[in-house]
Structure formats: structure tokens, C-alpha cells
Amino acid sequence: MATKKTTKKAKTGGAVFARVHALVRRIPRGRVATYGQLSELLDGRLSAAAVGWALRAAPEALPWHRVINARGTCSTDAERPGLQRALLEAEGVAFDREGRLDLARYQWRPKQRVDKP
């Protein structure tokens, strides 16, 4: 290997969005996932920020509203005020008065049950 300028460690040729897309689609209705969680499910090669980038450029067909930050708040409030919260509430997710939800209760758990007493 002689010329190695572009660090293509992982098929970054636009496959980033495709990967995130496939993962977000697996999130069941009434459940949410954090950016960091998605990054870990993606082998942790992508950072949470990278996941956010893919979602921001994602089509409307993608249920991005099920993806929130680690604080349990909607980061999209700047671009889509109230939209993400409304969509989640329609799926049975309850929000706090400060616009936050209980991650321990609504965070999607792949491969395991998600019911908390």
C-alpha cells in the first residue's frame, strides 16, 4: 500500500447512513434509542456524533423520532420543535414536564426484554 490518504477504514462511502437507517428501523414502536447506543450497535466504529449526522441527513421515511440523546431529551427541538415529542407520545411514550423521558423505561433493548417495574 503506498498511497493511503483517505482513511477508508469502514466502507464510509455513504454506507454510514444505510447502516444507521437499518438499525433505526429495528426500533419497535413505543421505544427509543440513544445516539451512543446506536453507535455501539454499529460495532462502535462510529461515534455518536457521526450517527447524528446520518440521521440529520436522513429521509422522512426514517423514524428518526425514536432516536434521542443520552439525556432523554429531544435534540431536534431546534429544527422540529415539538414534533419528535408528539410522535413519541403518540406511540405511548410519556414525557416529563421538562421534555425529558425515562430512558431506563423506554430505551430499546435489543435481544432482551424491556419491561421495568
Added chain:
DNA sequence: CCATTGACGAAGA
């Protein structure tokens, strides 16, 4: 190719 940004996360104050 370099610099800046961004819907993030973790750690420190």
C-alpha cells in the same frame, strides 16, 4: 487537502 461544523457522549467543575 485543510478548516469548520454538528439532531452527541463522557468527564470535570
Added chain:
DNA sequence: TTCTTCGCCAATG
């Protein structure tokens, strides 16, 4: 607990 700082990777100009 909240706010700030730094680091993360990818996309854009």
C-alpha cells in the same frame, strides 16, 4: 444536578 470543556467521526465549503 446542571453547565462547561474536550474528543469523537463524518460531511461540507
